Amino acid sequence: MAKLGMGVLGVGEMGRRHAENLRRQVPDAELVAIADSDIARARKIASELGVRHALGNLDDMLDRKDIHAIVIATPDRFHAQCIRAAAAAGKDILCEKPLALTLEDAASALRVVAQKAVRLQIGFMRRYDPAYVLAMQRVEAGEIGDPVVFKSVGRDKEEPPLACYQAGFNGMLFYNNTIHDFDLARWLMRDEVIETHSYTTVAIRPEIAQYGDVVASVVNLKYRNGAIGNIESYVQAIYGYDVRTEILGSKGAVFVGTLRQMPAVFLNANGSSRPLADHFLTRFADAYLLELKDFVETMGADRPPRVTGQDGLRALEIAVAAEQSHLEQAPRKVLQRTVEVDIFAANG
Numbered sequence: 276m277a278k279l280g281m282g283v284l285g286v287g288e289m290g291r292r293h294a295e296n297l298r299r300q301v302p303d304a305e306l307v308a309i310a311d312s313d314i315a316r317a318r319k320i321a322s323e324l325g326v327r328h329a330l331g332n333l334d335d336m337l338d339r340k341d342i343h344a345i346v347i348a349t350p351d352r353f354h355a356q357c358i359r360a361a362a363a364a365g366k367d368i369l370c371e372k373p374l375a376l377t378l379e380d381a382a383s384a385l386r387v388v389a390q391k392a393v394r395l396q397i398g399f400m401r402r403y404d405p406a407y408v409l410a411m412q413r414v415e416a417g418e419i420g421d422p423v424v425f426k427s428v429g430r431d432k433e434e435p436p437l438a439c440y441q442a443g444f445n446g447m448l449f450y451n452n453t454i455h456d457f458d459l460a461r462w463l464m465r466d467e468v469i470e471t472h473s474y475t476t477v478a479i480r481p482e483i484a485q486y487g488d489v490v491a492s493v494v495n496l497k498y499r500n501g502a503i504g505n506i507e508s509y510v511q512a513i514y515g516y517d518v519r520t521e522i523l524g525s526k527g528a529v530f531v532g533t534l535r536q537m538p539a540v541f542l543n544a545n546g547s548s549r550p551l552a553d554h555f556l557t558r559f560a561d562a563y564l565l566e567l568k569d570f571v572e573t574m575g576a577d578r579p580p581r582v583t584g585q586d587g588l589r590a591l592e593i594a595v596a597a598e599q600s601h602l603e604q605a606p607r608k609v610l611q612r613t614v615e616v617d618i619f620a621a622n623g
């Protein structure tokens with residue numbers, strides 16, 4: 276089978292990992308080019324990874340006939356426009372979360388994907404994490420009975436630099452961080468969220484309020500079939516990268532996640548210590564690789580992506596309702612839009 280010619284757009288922290296994985300660990304793909312608006316960065320990463328072409332923009336990548344699929348890892352604000360351009364050029368797409376920052380932008384991107392009949396997968400990589408996959412298998416097997424309560428915690432370690440908020444390239448907490456949990460909330464519960472009620476704070480960093488962002492949030496959820504949920508997000512936990520999820524059901528429960536980096540204990544005269552998970556690139560290293568491998572296999576086998584554009588839209592709708600609830604300090608219904616989704620999206 277011929278290798279799938281691919282390009283990675285945006286080689287910052289996340290895109291670099293995707294490029295590295297493609298170059299070294301996905302034998303069925305050939306990473307033809309990487310592109311970044313910072314061409315010096317594109318050249319540096321291309322040289323480090325031995326990629327033949329370093330480009331300064333998406334258009335140059337789209338012109339290449341030897342590139343059939345593109346990974347979009349630019350900041351959030353550019354996702355929808357890059358999807359539209361890549362789809363219009365007939366390329367298949369793996370786009371980092373979130374799908375877009377507004378519902379209008381999401382809908383217009385999905386429309387082009389549908390019109391051009393390309394495939395779009397959204398980078399909800401937790402769905403590939405072995406522990407989450409096992410949890411889902413147990414839920415699907417009916418082991419916990421009917422789901423009653425969903426609970427998720429997502430805490431990043433380091434305080435984001437103020438420059439990140441000032442640049443405004445990424446969405447606020449709900450779009451950039453909690454969106455992973457909004458996706459898990461649908462996927463693991465096999466149900467749709469119909470209402471959100473957000474509580475937020477800037478207590479320890481009031482200066483970020485002017486950028487429309489928050490330091491921490493708690494979002495309560497109501498589900499269509501009667502279940503309830505709760506998601507906590509926090510951007511500066513200091514002690515580590517802490518992602519955990521629980522599902523409580525009528526017959527039992529599933530807990531996913533641990534603070535431990537690895538099953539090792541170090542002992543000395545001061546006592547003992549256990550290395551804690553400190554970054555998403557280490558905690559979800561397997562998941563990032565497995566999602567890419569699955570994307571490449573999906574293209575080769577001509578089947579629908581496992582995480583669709585519609586999944587990206589549904590998570591975005593929850594984020595939009597959560598932000599409205601935060602702004603209005605009242606519960607908000609989640610409004611599901613009907614958009615022409617791509618012909619490959621029907622797998623759910």
Ligand SMILES: NC(=O)c1ccc[n+]([C@@H]2O[C@H](COP(=O)([O-])OP(=O)(O)OC[C@H]3O[C@@H](n4cnc5c(N)ncnc54)[C@H](O)[C@@H]3O)[C@@H](O)[C@H]2O)c1
Pocket residue numbers: 284285286287288289290310311312313316332333348349350351353371372373398399400445451555
């Ligand atoms: N799935 C995950 O767990 C996960 C984790 C981290 C980041 N992300 C997502 O990945 C994306 C990138 O995040 P990051 O942390 O790597 O950001 P980053 O700032 O480290 O990197 C972004 C890169 O994109 C380049 N860029 C900016 N605008 C561009 C454009 N229009 N065209 C081409 N290149 C452009 C920048 O020069 C930079 O090199 C974001 O959407 C983020 O939400 C996902």
